[in-house]
Amino acid sequence: MKNTIAVLALSSFLAFTACKKGEAKGEKIEKAEQRPSENFVVDSVKVNESVKITDSLKLSYTSKLLVLPSLKDKKLLDSIYFQNEKIKDFSKSGLQSYLENEKNSYFKSMKEDNKDWYSDITSAQEWYSSSYMNLISNTNGYMHIRYTGSSYEGGAHDNYGFSERVFDLKNSKKLELKDITSMPKNKIEAILMKNINKINSGTTDGDGEVKNSEMLLVDKIPASDNFYFDEKNLYFHYSPYEIAAFAAGDITIPVSWEELNGTLNAEFKERMKIK
The missing domain is CATH 3.30.565.40 (Fervidobacterium nodosum Rt17-B1 like)
Structure with missing residues (x-):
């Protein structure tokens, strides 16, 4: 039960x-x-x-x-x-x-x-x-x-x-993600892997803070539908165990609009006033 x-x-x-x-x-x-x-x-x-x-x-x-x-x-x-x-x-x-x-x-x-x-x-x-x-x-x-x-x-x-x-x-x-960017998911996933430590979890051990990348359970971080954004970045949010050990907690990975340059949907870019 x-x-x-x-x-x-x-x-x-x-x-x-x-x-x-x-x-x-x-x-x-x-x-x-x-x-x-x-x-x-x-x-x-x-x-x-x-x-x-x-x-x-x-x-x-x-x-x-x-x-x-x-x-x-x-x-x-x-x-x-x-x-x-x-x-x-x-x-x-x-x-x-x-x-x-x-x-x-x-x-x-x-x-x-x-x-x-x-x-x-x-x-x-x-x-x-x-x-x-x-x-x-x-x-x-x-x-x-x-x-x-x-x-x-x-x-x-x-x-x-x-x-x-x-x-x-x-x-x-x-x-949907396709309403924001036309970048292929495999390229977004490469950016996610590169940016994995930009917002660290705050997890520590005896030697200090442990990086998110040190607790990953996956070889590829999926570009999931669990995203949001602000005026600077697109953020992907992962719950515990989704991509990393429980000790990492939930992980948020930012992808800047600059990194998506040339692939942003025209309507989205205009409404969000992205230059």
């Missing part, structure tokens, strides 16, 4: 280890990014509840969804709430009701499907599932939302992950 719940947590976002290091790093990255436009209407709904299962075990469930009343296109909204396919009502009350149902389902499944081995837990533990949608920026008609998810159900550590999605509000669609 632990595996089943882990899969549910992953589909709800990405599974993720809520260690202090990961949280602090995420905060640092967000501060460097553009803040949401003051003219964009955004609200949110949230649930946060805990229940005691045994004398030693507590379960907690936290989830936050954005409410975007300015957006009416259903296809776009389906893409924005891609991790929650059951959502049919995108109003504030509809999203709040959805979260309440998800919370109740989580507690019910955890109580019923794991009860046979709860008695084996003798030390105090708190297991949890959490997920968040955060609006990072809304600039030039491009809306960047960061989705984070975390869970812990026993074991050595929590699990955590990120999903970055940018939405083209002008054209009512999720932005």
Whole structure:
């Protein structure tokens, strides 16, 4: 059952280890990014509840969804709430009701499907599932939302992950990499490998900081759809274990507009005012 719940947590976002290091790093990255436009209407709904299962075990469930009343296109909204396919009502009350149902389902499944081995837990533990949608920026008609998810159900550590999605509000669609650049993915991947250490994780050992490149688990870093951008760079964000050892945490690799020079989509370049 632990595996089943882990899969549910992953589909709800990405599974993720809520260690202090990961949280602090995420905060640092967000501060460097553009803040949401003051003219964009955004609200949110949230649930946060805990229940005691045994004398030693507590379960907690936290989830936050954005409410975007300015957006009416259903296809776009389906893409924005891609991790929650059951959502049919995108109003504030509809999203709040959805979260309440998800919370109740989580507690019910955890109580019923794991009860046979709860008695084996003798030390105090708190297991949890959490997920968040955060609006990072809304600039030039491009809306960047960061989705984070975390869970812990026993074991050595929590699990955590990120999903970055940018939405083209002008054209009512999720932005794809091909909408930004025509550079072949193998060439982007070569740049990613070259830039792997430009934003290091902050991981240290007895000899000082450990470079991201020293913890890689792959021979090639994929140019994934987990990207976002600002006025200077395109950023690719990788969750723990995706390309490197868990100790590296999540890794963000920048690719400058200069490195993509000559391959940028004309509309994108104009809207972002890239020279």
